[in-house]
Amino acid sequence: MTRIKTDICVIGGGSGGLSVAAGAVQMGARVVLVEGHKMGGDCLNYGCVPSKALLAQAKRVHARGGDPTQADFKAAMAHVKATIATIEPHDSVERFEGLGVQVIQGFARFISPTEIEVAGQTITARRFVIATGSRAMVPPIPGLADVPYMTNETLFDQAERPGHLLIIGAGPIGLEMAQAHRRLGARVTVIEGTKALGRDDPEAAAVVLEQLRSEGVEIVEDAQVERIGGHPGALEVQVRGGTIFAGTHLLVAVGRVPNLEKLDLDRAGVKADRAGVKVDAGLRSSNKRVYAIGDAAGQGQFTHLAGYHAGVVIRAILFGLPAKARHDHIPHVTYTDPELAQIGLSEAEARKKFGAGVSVHRIGYDQIDRAQAEGRTEGFLTLIAARGRPVGVTVVGAQAGELIAPYALAMASNLKLSAIAGTVLPYPTLAEIGKRAAGAYFSPRLFDNMNVKRAVRLVQRWLP
Numbered sequence: 001m002t003r004i005k006t007d008i009c010v011i012g013g014g015s016g017g018l019s020v021a022a023g024a025v026q027m028g029a030r031v032v033l034v035e036g037h038k039m040g041g042d043c044l045n046y047g048c049v050p051s052k053a054l055l056a057q058a059k060r061v062h063a064r065g066g067d068p069t070q071a072d073f074k075a076a077m078a079h080v081k082a083t084i085a086t087i088e089p090h091d092s093v094e095r096f097e098g099l100g101v102q103v104i105q106g107f108a109r110f111i112s113p114t115e116i117e118v119a120g121q122t123i124t125a126r127r128f129v130i131a132t133g134s135r136a137m138v139p140p141i142p143g144l145a146d147v148p149y150m151t152n153e154t155l156f157d158q159a160e161r162p163g164h165l166l167i168i169g170a171g172p173i174g175l176e177m178a179q180a181h182r183r184l185g186a187r188v189t190v191i192e193g194t195k196a197l198g199r200d201d202p203e204a205a206a207v208v209l210e211q212l213r214s215e216g217v218e219i220v221e222d223a224q225v226e227r228i229g230g231h232p233g234a235l236e237v238q239v240r241g242g243t244i245f246a247g248t249h250l251l252v253a254v255g256r257v258p259n260l261e262k263l264d265l266d267r268a269g270v271k272a273d274r275a276g277v278k279v280d281a282g283l284r285s286s287n288k289r290v291y292a293i294g295d296a297a298g299q300g301q302f303t304h305l306a307g308y309h310a311g312v313v314i315r316a317i318l319f320g321l322p323a324k325a326r327h328d329h330i331p332h333v334t335y336t337d338p339e340l341a342q343i344g345l346s347e348a349e350a351r352k353k354f355g356a357g358v359s360v361h362r363i364g365y366d367q368i369d370r371a372q373a374e375g376r377t378e379g380f381l382t383l384i385a386a387r388g389r390p391v392g393v394t395v396v397g398a399q400a401g402e403l404i405a406p407y408a409l410a411m412a413s414n415l416k417l418s419a420i421a422g423t424v425l426p427y428p429t430l431a432e433i434g435k436r437a438a439g440a441y442f443s444p445r446l447f448d449n450m451n452v453k454r455a456v457r458l459v460q461r462w463l464p
Helices: 015-026 040-046 048-064 070-091 093-099 172-183 202-214 303-319 347-357 369-374 405-412 418-423 432-447 449-462
Strands: 002-011 031-035 101-103 107-114 117-118 121-130 135-136 165-167 186-191 219-221 225-233 234-239 244-249 249-252 256-258 289-292 332-334 339-344 359-364 381-388 389-397
Touching: 002 015, 015 031, 015 093, 031 121, 031 369, 040 048, 040 332, 048 256, 070 093, 070 234, 093 101, 093 303, 101 135, 101 405, 107 135, 107 303, 165 219, 165 234, 165 339, 172 202, 202 219, 202 339, 202 381, 234 249, 244 289, 244 389, 289 303, 339 369, 339 405, 347 359, 347 381, 347 389, 369 432, 381 432, 389 405, 389 432, 405 418, 418 432
Parallel strands: 002 031, 002 121, 031 101, 121 289, 165 186, 165 249, 186 219
Antiparallel strands: 107 117, 117 121, 135 256, 225 234, 234 244, 332 339, 339 389, 359 381, 381 389
């Protein structure tokens, strides 16, 4: 058996693992990267990239008007594959070997606290980084295993448009794919056991749900699935109470689970639970040689979070610097149309933490001239502020994922609201909504303050 010694062994070639490998090798470390499936991980092959490509094509078809055709669906799926193919070289084995990374393809398993075995080779490393990502959760619903169903890993392999797509789960993935398929001509029913977009601001979620329903997406809430039956092309989902929903295709989108079961973590002394590897603030596991990042670390399932985690562990491993991950500045976006973006605390969480010092400011899209010009006035931005800084922001509306960016910068860098309020923006842009909210924080302090009024009157009296 071949033995390899290295400084850093990264297990998993998704966004987080690739970031660690590329950064570490270019700064002089010896790096081995192990990937058991596809380079680029879930995000490139089954997640962020294909879903956004499909949404983009569906949006174009929707804007065109008229009835979508099978040709539209085929063109949309072709665009998905073309998009993946365009990005693939950036995440390829060839590129990373060109950077100096030793890439080994196969599934790794720990055989000791300092060693893994993969593809007939034993790798000893000073530090390991577990970046194995996650996969779609398949719930133990009676009858599910007996019928054909899709997850995000098989959804983009469809050659023909579904006649009636049933989706279990009304989270971001379920609703994004519901809107995309509806705009491409499929009938869509979404079945949710609790509340649709239940983790998001309820008022913002209501804006998204109203739009989807107006487009013909059926969204059924508080409907616990009890049984699934039928056969290919004629599926049935029965919910509590006996109601049955019939369709031609089924997508399961009820959450994700970390990919850890093949690693034999117990042999490495690495503790984990259902959420992921148990890590400290520096993303270090119970084995001080082993770190975990991204979905595998159980602290959030976002590609950008995995990239951020990569930077944290690179500082710790390469330079021995104290590095801790924080999560209060990590935004998340649901890419429906309109989009829904959030960062930081909810109003209730902010009031619990900061007490009476919290203020809330809402600006509607209808107050923004660019939104009026484009006829996209649905939605709003809500700013939650404390001690002169943003502590939570929700945006629902056109390009919400872009409009959250200034507040992501402010919260990551601990900037005051004056930095946003004092920014000069081009007119007219949707970005004015964020500046307008920051200005609303200062308005009562300037315009309703008697001390300010007295000072102004005094100055005016003495000015020549």
